Amino acid sequence: MINIEFSGKIWYWRGPSPYFFVTVPAEPSDDIHHISGIVTYGWGMIPATVRIGQTEWQTALWPKDGGYIVPLKDKVRKAEKLEEGDEVVIRLEIG
Template identity: 35%
Template sequence: MPAAYVFDAELWEWPARASWFFVSVPEPISDEIDARTHGLTPGFGSVRVTVRVGGSAWATSVFPDTTRGCFVLPIKKAVRDAEGIAPGDSVRIHLDLADARP
């Protein structure tokens, strides 16, 4: 199983916090991430990752979202500005797990 994933996802704004923006990691990839990192994550299940969107790369974490049934990936303002992306846009995500079982 690879520790690197590429997928397209729509950028959305978290309704409870208007300044936070995320993409949802597709369920099959979320399920694989959960299986590969189970027991390696801190209390609430965040998973350290490195991400690339266009020419922007950074380290962050994905977080489990029980409402959506998947992990969610925060996209910071500097990346949104640099890449010209806004809520509703489809974004190509390159995601690598920092800690995972083979």
């Protein structure tokens, strides 16, 4: 199991299924990549427990551009009063 903490800005993807994300920085993405083969359930998705502020949830990190992104559910953003462009501290537990 690995625990990672980082900060990043919330961004919005306006594709066919719009969603909010935070990009995992390069160094922690490399750490995740090293264990990805033993934790992925397919398509490069990495199951994780995520915490922002007082809100914790289960999700999967998505592979993107050689790294990973964290999807943010509406429920989480509302609970923590977060909007696009906000800087957040994210704690990940993987494995």
